[in-house]
């Protein structure tokens with residue numbers, strides 16, 4: 326006998342993964358609902374993660390006038406005393422608009438948005454606890470997508486008071502811009518926030534237990550970033566672990582395992598995140614999470630239970646809004662038998678530090694390890710007319726090209742608009758293009774995109790020099806000696 330369910334698809338979590346899963350299923354004519362708590366519509370992405378941090382960064386760049394200082398001098402500011410309310414007003418504006426856009430998209434696709442926390446009663450039945458209205462309900466669905474994301478991991482020995490000792494979600498509730506800040510963990514979240522506060526004039530100390538930060542990025546670019554951050558008075562404590570954090574009305578003392586003690590007004594922890602599966606009653610669905618709360622899926626985003634899918638941060642790496650969206654879209658397509666191509670292996674990474682970093686493809690370190698012969702071409706923004714016009718004297722774009730096939734193997738960008746520029750390289754690489762395409766292409770002038778042309782010519786010149794001398798060696802008379 327055919328089951329009849331309340332919904333064809335129930336999606337738990339309204340972040341990027343959940344939204345796109347829901348819209349894809351609705352486009353296939355399915356009856357869909359999305360469940361999330363009332364104050365989290367849009368997920369971590371809109372409320373506590375991507376959008377707030379990127380908006381804060383934009384507000385800081387504008388109000389500090391930092392990007393104009395090359396032109397107007399080191400003391401140039403748009404506003405002298407930047408208060409937390411200057412920053413938060415922009416944040417609230419953008420978050421509010423984003424939530425409206427999401428609600429509207431769900432509504433016009435006839436997707437029901439339900440307020441509450443979902444948990445499994447069995448593989449097809451969910452219980453929804455709507456605390457804000459004191460209501461419980463149950464619903465059934467043929468397919469279920471778990472897109473519950475993550476929350477900041479909190480070491481049990483640290484007392485988070487939400488005022489002086491904070492996790493990265495709580496940083497958005499600061500009541501004033503701190504004079505000094507310890508950031509624990511130099512992952513992407515830690516380095517982004519550290520650079521934002523350093524740009525605001527906060528004295529930042531970044532503590533990281535590994536010997537380096539962002540070790541998946543091009544080392545030359547990480548070195549340039551560190552130079553800029555030191556210039557903003559940031560201190561680095563690499564290879565150091567936090568032993569304890571004490572806090573009082575006067576401030577905080579962070580004690581490191583090496584015995585060092587760091588005084589600061591505020592401490593922010595950004596030392597990893599934990600999958601949000603604790604409230605789901607996974608065992609009633611026949612599922613189990615790993616010790617970091619994450620679910621394992623196959624290439625179709627199916628969990629161990631065939632009608633339950635999982636996407637986004639809750640399935641782990643790469644844990645980006647960018648990938649979560651596509652995982653959601655694909656999971657819904659696979660769930661309802663729609664043919665879909667798996668994600669392209671070339672995916673960009675964008676790190677919104679000040680200055681920003683972005684790359685796509687392989688790095689010099691990886692290629693050297695694999696003994697792949699390559700040539701590198703570099704373009705510096707200060708030699709581009711657009712670089713001069715915008716006052717970015719430190720930006721650079723690096724192209725890595727296969728010495729024999731001329732295939733573009735990687736592009737690494739540092740500086741203004743890096744996260745946008747990277748897509749040109751990504752597109753050429755994705756279509757199997759070579760550096761010759763960039764050499765023979767005309768770019769608008771004056772633009773930062775011209776960096777591709779300059780870097781491509783740099784590669785071509787180096788390859789030509791090798792070819793010329795090799796030819797001369799081959800054709801010259803053998804030596805008599």
Ligand SMILES: Cc1cc2nc3c(=O)[nH]c(=O)nc-3n(C[C@H](O)[C@H](O)[C@H](O)COP(=O)(O)OP(=O)(O)OC[C@H]3O[C@@H](n4cnc5c(N)ncnc54)[C@H](O)[C@@H]3O)c2cc1C
Nearest residue numbers: 338340342368369370374443473474637638644645646647
């Ligand atoms: C500070 C910060 C900055 C970031 N910056 C970037 C960036 O620049 N670029 C980028 O690509 N990514 C960035 N990320 C990562 C990005 O935010 C995540 O990859 C993305 O939000 C994950 O989407 P998701 O679909 O897994 O769900 P999430 O956005 O994590 O949302 C999950 C939702 O599920 C809900 N939920 C959980 N449990 C239940 C339940 N039982 N019932 C109902 N609802 C539930 C939660 O309330 C939440 O709303 C950043 C993250 C952080 C924290």
Ligand SMILES: NC(=O)c1ccc[n+]([C@@H]2O[C@H](COP(=O)([O-])OP(=O)(O)OC[C@H]3O[C@@H](n4cnc5c(N)ncnc54)[C@H](O)[C@@H]3O)[C@@H](O)[C@H]2O)c1
Nearest residue numbers: 510511512513514532533534566567595596597644675676
């Ligand atoms: N621009 C972006 O794309 C972007 C921005 C922010 C976050 N994110 C995503 O969010 C996710 C979480 O980021 P994250 O930075 O919290 O986690 P992470 O796991 O990447 O980094 C945590 C860091 O903290 C360090 N650490 C842990 N415990 C420590 C201790 N006691 N003392 C000192 N150092 C310690 C770890 O060595 C690690 O380097 C990542 O997967 C990231 O991709 C992406």
